Ligand SMILES: *[C@@H]1O[C@H](CO)[C@@H](O)[C@H](O)[C@H]1NC(C)=O
């Protein structure tokens with residue numbers, strides 16, 4: 001007898017499978033924002049709980065720093081100090097000797113978990129146990145002058161911060177002459193339902209509203225009556241510790257455990273995201289309540305910091321009663337009534353059903369630095385005398401300064417109560433102000449009675465305080481004859497702390513030796529300024545040595561400018577200056593050696609293997625960061641004026657560094673400076689050319705050309721092509737408008753670029769190439785777009801790579817504020833072909849004039 005499946009049966013089972021999986025999705029949570037970083041690590045780190053933390057290398061585009069030091073150790077035995085699942089994260093760390101910021105792109109705003117892992121590892125040249133540093137987000141101080149003073153102490157900090165911007169930054173700020181470190185970082189979405197706006201106020205009974213305004217720091221998360229729960233058993237990767245050590249009256253309490261499966265979640269209220277069922281399946285109850293017949297409280301005490309308010313979440317689940325409406329108990333927090341005669345049956349309408357309640361304990365109620373949670377039988381005739389508790393969470397609320405650590409806010413202002421002396425000063429100030437007002441009144445009266453002809457006696461100009469111009473000119477004041485290295489030691493990076501030391505003066509002989517007397521075989525580059533040699537210093541360090549031919553005025557000026565610029569710039573994405581030599585009227589600059597040479601050689605025109613899309617994006621991001629720093633980060637705002645792919649160099653790890661500052665100029669942000677037009681053919685901003693007004697947006701234009709060049713892998717000017725194709729940037733934008741850009745894309749990588757990533761990237765390039773500077777984004781926005789393009793590419797390639805599918809899938813919404821920058825270019829450039837060619841031919845004259 002053959003058994004034949006009826007079609008109805010199979011479709012029913014399909015339906016069943018569907019319903020089942022829908023149900024399974026409900027109890028899990030996949031965070032939209034999911035940044036997991038194992039700082040200092042070379043490889044990805046996969047934890048036992050299934051999460052994979054990215055290595056330092058993979059996350060370098062998130063980090064905005066001016067330096068690059070990394071500490072890591074192989075292994076130290078720290079097994080018994082922490083739940084083993086996160087242990088591998090502590091094996092490496094990243095060090096910062098200067099303020100450094102991780103910038104995360106937030107595709108879904110709302111509450112984020114911020115989890116920080118610290119362990120001071122031994123390092124040959126830095127003492128991490130003496131590190132003192134602060135950690136800030138955009139609006140909150142997480143740690144202030146923090147240090148981990150014991151070698152072997154693991155420190156884990158966990159925060160919940162509501163983020164409403166599309167960017168979120170995490171800033172590590174070492175104290176002066178100290179350093180900062182971090183072993184691992186998590187920035188992960190939390191469900192919106194996790195924390196509501198209101199809670200029960202304990203000190204003054206009633207409702208507390210306004211939790212949305214507050215950031216939270218997890219102080220304790222305790223599974224009462226059961227063992228610890230590790231991140232792999234919690235859908236939100238939380239750690240719950242066992243409650244035994246906080247129980248102040250263990251003799252009176254007994255643990256109850258039921259099967260995980262018997263726990264039910266109500267229609268409204270607690271969900272598996274609020275707490276996993278294992279929290280509700282274990283509880284503490286009163287020992288032998290019937291026999292002892294005594295009336296006492298179960299108590300748990302936790303030490304907390306004074307002068308903060310706390311959010312306390314208590315979890316209950318009636319797993320002890322045999323029938324409904326048998327259990328009534330009181331809940332006390334720090335001796336005050338939280339809930340009087342709590343009846344779980346009437347709250348949940350069923351036994352074994354999860355329930356939780358939030359309480360806010362104001363700072364005034366934490367007099368001696370501890371939180372005491374008690375439950376005891378309600379004094380009622382009905383029911384059994386018993387009380388239960390399943391879980392406790394204690395979360396510190398940010399204070400009036402937006403801080404979890406002191407009264408200094410993110411902007412460095414003290415927000416605490418003013419003391420007596422300050423009050424007196426304030427009163428004095430008020431008095432002075434009143435006197436000032438009186439004086440002003442007198443002056444006004446006298447003004448009205450002023451004698452005729454007063455203007456002749458005293459001109460207004462003598463009232464104006466002269467603007468100090470020395471700070472603007474000092475940059476160029478260095479004479480080319482200066483030779484003592486002390487000139488440079490006074491130039492320090494922004495915060496007066498220069499990790500790589502000042503530029504050094506090299507005697508000519510030493511450089512002769514380093515380059516085998518400037519052997520032509522050591523030439524690694526030739527520029528308008530002269531030749532660049534690979535040299536090896538006495539200590540074996542490889543350097544790039546640029547020797548000017550010194551014959552022209554322009555050469556001398558560029559040498560001076562470059563030396564001046566470089567001596568005060570320190571950034572991970574700018575080529576660093578090592579030293580210089582001006583002996584015997586030589587003009588030699590010594591730079592760090594960039595092993596992989598100019599970016600252009602890796603795109604076309606050489607036999608080097610093609611870079612992947614991801615590598616290209618990372619290099620562009622690095623270069624954009626360098627330019628962004630020039631424009632906004634340095635003490636004076638600088639325009640590079642010669643941005644091109646041959647001026648973006650790559651070190652041995654393909655980290656991009658912007659070089660060649662010979663044409664750079666100090667141009668205050670947003671200002672225009674009238675100058676002779678200089679730059680490179682094909683990259684030059686047409687607006688700058690027309691008006692001779694230099695702004696930072698000229699660099700943005702050139703960078704747009706670089707972006708197109710990197711995508712299409714052909715020279716920016718190709719004179720033998722048909723006329724409309726000669727200028728790559730114009731041609732590419734035209735083709736883009738016609739929807740045919742894909743035909744120009746580097747055929748070696750075109751199939752590997754995801755459509756979303758390409759769209760974002762081209763959008764950035766298109767905006768950079770806007771005809772008018774005001775329509776172009778600034779470098780910060782360009783950076784943002786490129787990073788976004790990288791994230792989109794990574795998200796897309798992770799979908800294709802099944803191995804990585806479970807982790808770090810970063811999905812972005814397409815409703816970013818920056819999308820609105822899109823300016824309407826209305827084809828202005830496309831229609832002006834003849835116009836631009838005229839400009840082009842004129843450009844070549846300029847270019848020839850300067851021999852570049
Ligand atoms: C980790 O990195 C090292 C190089 O430092 C490499 O040899 C090793 O294969 C990597 N391991 C994994 C699992 O990728």
Ligand SMILES: *[C@@H]1O[C@H](CO)[C@@H](O)[C@H](O)[C@H]1NC(C)=O
Nearest residue numbers: 074075076077078079080081
């Ligand atoms: C680490 O310490 C534990 C106990 O303290 C010990 O059992 C284990 O063998 C140690 N491991 C190593 C690699 O030293």
Ligand SMILES: *[C@@H]1O[C@H](CO)[C@@H](O)[C@H](O)[C@H]1NC(C)=O
Nearest residue numbers: 121122123129149150151152
């Ligand atoms: C901390 O580590 C340093 C170097 O690793 C060592 O010299 C020092 O004794 C350690 N201190 C403690 C308290 O273990």
Ligand SMILES: *[C@@H]1O[C@H](CO)[C@@H](O)[C@H](O)[C@H]1NC(C)=O
Nearest residue numbers: 126127128129130131149150
């Ligand atoms: C590191 O600094 C800590 C605290 O300042 C000090 O106790 C320790 O001895 C130092 N260790 C080394 C190796 O200098």
Ligand SMILES: *[C@@H]1O[C@H](CO)[C@@H](O)[C@H](O)[C@H]1NC(C)=O
Nearest residue numbers: 110111162163164192212213
């Ligand atoms: C975050 O803050 C915004 C405004 O401050 C508020 O509208 C939003 O509900 C908050 N979200 C969460 C999850 O707290």
Ligand SMILES: *[C@@H]1O[C@H](CO)[C@@H](O)[C@H](O)[C@H]1NC(C)=O
Nearest residue numbers: 229233258259260261278281
């Ligand atoms: C309940 O779940 C936890 C974590 O998943 C597990 O460790 C525990 O053994 C389970 N308990 C029972 C009784 O099934």
Ligand SMILES: *[C@@H]1O[C@H](CO)[C@@H](O)[C@H](O)[C@H]1NC(C)=O
Nearest residue numbers: 295296297332335336374376
């Ligand atoms: C339980 O604790 C509360 C608050 O500390 C106290 O008022 C009450 O008397 C205690 N009950 C018993 C039976 O000790």
Ligand SMILES: *[C@@H]1O[C@H](CO)[C@@H](O)[C@H](O)[C@H]1NC(C)=O
Nearest residue numbers: 301303335367368369370372
């Ligand atoms: C706080 O006060 C309670 C009694 O009011 C006492 O039992 C407890 O030990 C005190 N805690 C601390 C940390 O002093």
